[in-house]
Amino acid sequence: MKKEKILITCALPYVNGLPHLGHLAGCLLPSDVYARFNRLIGNETLYIGGTDEHGTPSELGAKKEGIDVLEYTTKYHNLHKDIYKKFNLSFDYFGRTSSNENTELSQQIARELAQNGYIEEREVEQVFSIDDDMFLPDRYIVGTCPYCGATNARGDQCESCTKVLDPKDLIDAHSAVSGSTNLEVRKTKHLYLKLSKLSDKVREWVNTRNWNKLTVGIANKWLDEGLSDRCITRDLKWGIPVPLDTFPDMKDKVFYVWFDAPIGYISITKELLGDGYKNWWLESCGAKDEKYVEFMGKDNVPFHSIMFPATLIGANSDYKKVDILKGLSYLNFNGGKFSKSANRGIFADSAIAEFPADYWRYWLIKNAPETDDTDFTFERFAEEINKDLNDVLGNFVLRVLKFYSSKIGTTLQHNPANGEKEQALKAELSSKISSYTKYLSEMEFRKAMAELRAIWVLGNTYIDEMAPWTVFKTDTEKSGEILAFAMNLMRIFLILARPVIPETVEKILSSLNTSGDWINDVEAEMNTIVKGHNFEVPASVFTKITPEKVTELNEKYNAKK
RNA sequence: CGCGGGAUAGAGCAGUCUGGUAGCUCGCAAGGCUCAUAACCUUGAGGUCAGUGGUUCAAAUCCACUUCCCGCAACCA
Numbered sequence: 001m002k003k004e005k006i007l008i009t010c011a012l013p014y015v016n017g018l019p020h021l022g023h024l025a026g027c028l029l030p031s032d033v034y035a036r037f038n039r040l041i042g043n044e045t046l047y048i049g050g051t052d053e054h055g056t057p058s059e060l061g062a063k064k065e066g067i068d069v070l071e072y073t074t075k076y077h078n079l080h081k082d083i084y085k086k087f088n089l090s091f092d093y094f095g096r097t098s099s100n101e102n103t104e105l106s107q108q109i110a111r112e113l114a115q116n117g118y119i120e121e122r123e124v125e126q127v128f129s130i131d132d133d134m135f136l137p138d139r140y141i142v143g144t145c146p147y148c149g150a151t152n153a154r155g156d157q158c159e160s161c162t163k164v165l166d167p168k169d170l171i172d173a174h175s176a177v178s179g180s181t182n183l184e185v186r187k188t189k190h191l192y193l194k195l196s197k198l199s200d201k202v203r204e205w206v207n208t209r210n211w212n213k214l215t216v217g218i219a220n221k222w223l224d225e226g227l228s229d230r231c232i233t234r235d236l237k238w239g240i241p242v243p244l245d246t247f248p249d250m251k252d253k254v255f256y257v258w259f260d261a262p263i264g265y266i267s268i269t270k271e272l273l274g275d276g277y278k279n280w281w282l283e284s285c286g287a288k289d290e291k292y293v294e295f296m297g298k299d300n301v302p303f304h305s306i307m308f309p310a311t312l313i314g315a316n317s318d319y320k321k322v323d324i325l326k327g328l329s330y331l332n333f334n335g336g337k338f339s340k341s342a343n344r345g346i347f348a349d350s351a352i353a354e355f356p357a358d359y360w361r362y363w364l365i366k367n368a369p370e371t372d373d374t375d376f377t378f379e380r381f382a383e384e385i386n387k388d389l390n391d392v393l394g395n396f397v398l399r400v401l402k403f404y405s406s407k408i409g410t411t412l413q414h415n416p417a418n419g420e421k422e423q424a425l426k427a428e429l430s431s432k433i434s435s436y437t438k439y440l441s442e443m444e445f446r447k448a449m450a451e452l453r454a455i456w457v458l459g460n461t462y463i464d465e466m467a468p469w470t471v472f473k474t475d476t477e478k479s480g481e482i483l484a485f486a487m488n489l490m491r492i493f494l495i496l497a498r499p500v501i502p503e504t505v506e507k508i509l510s511s512l513n514t515s516g517d518w519i520n521d522v523e524a525e526m527n528t529i530v531k532g533h534n535f536e537v538p539a540s541v542f543t544k545i546t547p548e549k550v551t552e553l554n555e556k557y558n559a560k561k
Numbered sequence: 562c563g564c565g566g567g568a569u570a571g572a573g574c575a576g577u578c579u580g581g582u583a584g585c586u587c588g589c590a591a592g593g594c595u596c597a598u599a600a601c602c603u604u605g606a607g608g609u610c611a612g613u614g615g616u617u618c619a620a621a622u623c624c625a626c627u628u629c630c631c632g633c634a635a636c637c638a
Contacts, residue, residue: 014638052638126636137636155636221564222635231636257638298565299633307635329566330632367574372567373631380573383587391600399597406596446574450585457602464594464602472596483596544598 004291005044007280007320008035009265011296011304012052012097015076016061018083020338020347021376022331023297025364030328030445031295032089033365036499037440039090040518046280049084050095050268051077054239055257056137060177062238069238073098083348087357088502095268097260102267106260107243110191110232112315114246118194120229121249126188127155127167131180135188135235136167140177143170188235189249191242193259195227198310202227205309205321215325219305227306232259262308266319280320287320293443294322301327326443329369333376334559346557354553355545358501359385365500366449378553382545388453389501393493394541396459397508400486401537407472407479412533414480416488416526417466425462429455429492430522436496452496459489487512487535488526492519504541511538 010031013019019028028049035047053073062072077096084094096102113119126135141155146169154176155167167173174181195202203223211219232255233242239254270277278285294304305325312319332338338345351360363381366388367374404412416422432455439448463486472479494505495516509515512535519525529535553559 012638016638055638057637139637218565218633228635234636256636258636261638297638300638302633302635303638332631375573380587384573386598387587390598395597395600397597399601401597403596450575453586460601461603463596467594467596469596470594540598542598 003042003044004038005286005289006038006046007287007290007292008038008045008047009292009294010047010049010091011294011300012050012261012264013080014055014057015051015053015073015080015096016057017076018079018347018349020345021333021351021360021364022338022345024087024348024351024360025331025367025374025376026297026328026369027295028084028089029087029361029364030326030368030443032087032091033361033445033499034293034295034440034443036090036502040498041437042517045092046269047090047092048095048265048268048272049089049091049093050097050264051080052257052261052264053077053096053098054236054254054260055234056140056236059236059238070098079349083352086352087348087360090502093268093272095264095271097257097264097267099267099271101271102260102264103240105267105270106240106255106263109263109311109315110255110259111243111246113193113311116314118197118314119232119247120192120194121189121247122192122231123187123189124231125185126235127173127183128186129175129177129180130182130184132175132177134177135186136175136177136183138167140175141167141170141173141183142176143173146171190231190253191233191247191250192229193232193311193314194229195307195310196229198314199223199227201313202306202310205313206305209323209325211305211325215301215305215327218301222302222306227310230307232256258303258307259311262304262311282318283320284318290320291323292320293324293326295326295328298327298329301325324443329371330373331364331367331369331376332373335375344558350557355385356503358504359389359542362389362449362501365445368445370444370446378550378557378559382547382550385542386544388456389542390544392453392460393456393497396456396463396486396493397490397538397541400459400463400483400490401511401535403469404480404483404487405535405537408476408483410535410537412480412484412487412529412531412535414477414484415530416485417478417481418485421462421466422485422526425458425489426522426526429458429489432458433492433496433519433522440499449500452500455496456493459486459493462486462489484529484531485526487529491516491529492522492525495519508538508541511536 008031011027013023035045038045058073059069062069065072081094127141129136138155143153145153153170155170173183175183206219233253234256236254240260242250242253242255244251266281269280280287296304304322309321312321333345336344363384366384432451436448436451436455439451466482468479468482471482491512491514494509496519498505514529
């Protein structure tokens with residue numbers, strides 16, 4: 001198989017607050033499974049993640065906790081890092097957008113854009129809150145909707161009647177930060193990225209992409225409506241300062257988070273590899289032949305398909321741009337959204353306290369929201385963990401190992417059987433492994449998991465048909481050979497599951513006293529565990545989730561409203 | 562007429578691009594097995610493919626319209 005070079009990024013979660021199952025399902029876990037899979041099949045893989053830290057929510061969050069913003073984002077960055085480690089996300093590096101590297105690179109890209117004539121200074125009017133001593137984003141101005149009379153309308157939109165508003169339309173407008181009505185409209189200067197001028201180049205580039213229908217549809221819609229120039233700076237303290245050497249009028253301004261966040265992919269690589277980042281990000285330095293895959297929630301698709309590529313195209317045509325954009329839908333919780341304020345849903349820290357990472361990983365990948373929003377319920381979770389992991393895989397492992405060790409011992413006295421049945425099974429297994437591998441390379445996670453489960457079932461069917469417990473009574477040798485064959489099957493089942501449930505696989509493979517990266521040649525791999533091989537019987541593989549536990553969880557996490 | 566996704570057995574989904582006997586998992590029923598975590602294996606029941614109209618020898622699939630659900634909607638990332 002020809003080895004590929006693969007760069008994988010996962011949309012950077014906003015640092016403010018902890019991620020919930022939706023974030024894991026829609027972006028973090030799929031990217032990790034894909035990264036692990038690529039490493040296992042021998043591709044040169046770089047998997048980059050991090051936290052997006054700048055912007056108003058961080059400033060306000062820090063104020064609320066009474067600490068410095070950097071202290072605040074550092075605290076939450078570490079919480080993210082810690083929790084992802086517990087979920088076994090295998091980032092080659094998990095960085096942050098508040099790093100020096102990101103500051104330098106974002107400033108450099110802004111200079112490049114300015115040199116190429118894609119940045120323009122404009123004077124705009126914005127609402128300033130005198131008591132808060134800050135400009136307020138539209139969203140942080142609330143008041144009464146002039147159309148429907150709702151009293152909680154936001155400056156950008158009324159949530160009751162969905163009408164799009166201008167903050168100046170609001171009746172009794174006040175600051176969402178402090179409640180102050182002491183507001184005034186002030187003039188302020190900002191930098192605009194001239195997307196209108198970049199539109200043709202972006203379209204030309206989009207046309208060369210082999211994206212799926214959804215992504216192309218979103219991208220073309222934006223292009224067809226015409227790209228508007230977009231403000232890339234803000235009047236905030238917490239952000240990357242606009243470089244005054246190039247933009248002398250921009251004192252006390254910072255870049256808008258959406259400008260610097262995706263640049264974080266590049267700067268985080270640089271933080272890890274130093275100048276080696278060029279091999280992954282500059283086409284002239286070897287990035288031309290690599291495959292760059294981005295994972296994100298569907299809300300992020302416009303920014304990754306249009307805004308970020310436009311920024312890179314405008315700055316320097318040598319930057320590597322995305323090849324495959326995997327946008328996923330949302331995971332809901334019992335038919336509603338996850339909500340921290342309403343205490344609905346399960347967040348990453350509680351999730352890992354309830355069940356091992358592999359349970360979550362398996363379920364969330366098997367039910368990845370690929371085409372439509374997907375509903376999480378504890379009932380479904382328990383059902384699939386119990387059935388697939390416990391009954392199909394876990395039970396197969398134990399029934400084989402326990403029988404052999406109790407009747408014969410923990411040192412293998414037999415070589416695997418190789419009759420007609422076994423030949424047929426190996427052929428079927430090869431074909432299913434090809435499909436499974438294909439689905440994983442194409443990021444078709446649901447189909448991949450269905451195929452993996454079907455592969456596991458082959459083990460139980462084989463054992464049942466061959467009935468080594470019956471054969472044992474008359475032909476010990478034959479029985480042992482059947483079980484030896486089953487142990488080799490087991491090894492393959494586990495190796496194939498490595499991208500998804502790495503912790504369990506490591507544990508059981510180590511009991512089996514074997515290992516392996518990936519299965520390319522079934523015939524050869526089926527003769528790995530042979531006469532003389534020692535193994536241990538693991539105490540357990542998975543544990544079932546009881547109905548009582550499901551009831552308890554539903555109450556604990558407000559699953560039933 | 563904002564954009565997109567969805568509607569297929571009791572539940573969750575595939576199949577729709579490229580029309581040709583409606584499929585998978587769970588649940589349910591019957592049988593088998595008794596090595597294993599009351600697990601496993603086999604078989605079966607269960608569907609006017611959201612609705613209406615059209616194209617066609619033939620429509621879940623193509624076309625038009627309608628209904629319902631879910632997201633997104635450019636200063637919240």
